[in-house]
Amino acid sequence: MRKEFIVFQFIRHPKDFWSGVMFMFFGLAAVVIGQDYPMGTAGRMGPAYFPIVLGGLLSLIGLATTLRALWLRGEAIQRFSxxxxxxxxxxxxxxxxxxxxxxxxxxxxxxxxxxxxxxxxxxxxxxxxxxxxxxxxxxxxxxxxxxxxxxxxxxxxxxxxx
Incomplete structure (x- = not known):
């Protein structure tokens, strides 16, 4: 068994795990960047409303995908070209x-x-x-x-x- 994979043995579906991490990263980045703008309300949306709401939803999808990768088995990540x-x-x-x-x-x-x-x-x-x-x-x-x-x-x- 190779050393670099000992730490990640709890990950059962590596593709979903890293996809979820990527979704959470971009979603949270949108939320952080959107903090500099006024939010507004659902009836009168400000410039931050759309990126923060979508970033939050993308982060939740990423979290669900990452957690799912810890329970379900899946194929390993193939070669990187x-x-x-x-x-x-x-x-x-x-x-x-x-x-x-x-x-x-x-x-x-x-x-x-x-x-x-x-x-x-x-x-x-x-x-x-x-x-x-x-x-x-x-x-x-x-x-x-x-x-x-x-x-x-x-x-x-x-x-x-x-």
């Missing part, structure tokens, strides 16, 4: 870089294709179909329905929009 993490972070960075200059079509396509490539189960055809679906969804919902000022084809690809 730095390559996959780097690809997903790069995909998000690429989205942010492309969304204004190349448009939402190119940004969503890059996000889906690069982050899908991080999977062991990557298939180009399936990722391409998912990419087209995500592009249609984002254009219809965010640009057309909600009217967000996002270019479908940005200045770099303006010739495609003609």
């Amino acid at each position: 730095v390559r996959d993490l780097a690809l997903i972070l790069f995909a998000v960075f690429l989205f942010g870089l492309l969304v204004r200059n190349a448009g939402i079509v190119a940004a969503v396509a890059a996000l889906v294709m690069v982050s899908a490539y991080a999977s062991d189960k990557f298939h180009f055809r399936a990722s391409l179909i998912l990419s087209v679906g995500a592009i249609l969804f984002c254009v219809l919902v965010f640009v057309k329905a909600l009217g967000l000022p996002l270019p479908v084809f940005g200045p770099w690809l303006a010739w495609l929009g003609r």
Whole structure:
């Protein structure tokens, strides 16, 4: 038995345990950050109301998930891949870089294709179909329905929009 896991023998479901800890961390961070703003009431909400209430609910979900991990058995945490993490972070960075200059079509396509490539189960055809679906969804919902000022084809690809 390895030394580093002796301390954590009471954890029966490591994935749920660490997910719960992460939920509690982000929930409590929202509550702490929200303390700097006026709370208001349920009828007249202040700027702190929404983040504090959601942060509190997220913390409770995290607590329940963490406690559940102490009773129920589950699978162990698998390998941690730095390559996959780097690809997903790069995909998000690429989205942010492309969304204004190349448009939402190119940004969503890059996000889906690069982050899908991080999977062991990557298939180009399936990722391409998912990419087209995500592009249609984002254009219809965010640009057309909600009217967000996002270019479908940005200045770099303006010739495609003609």
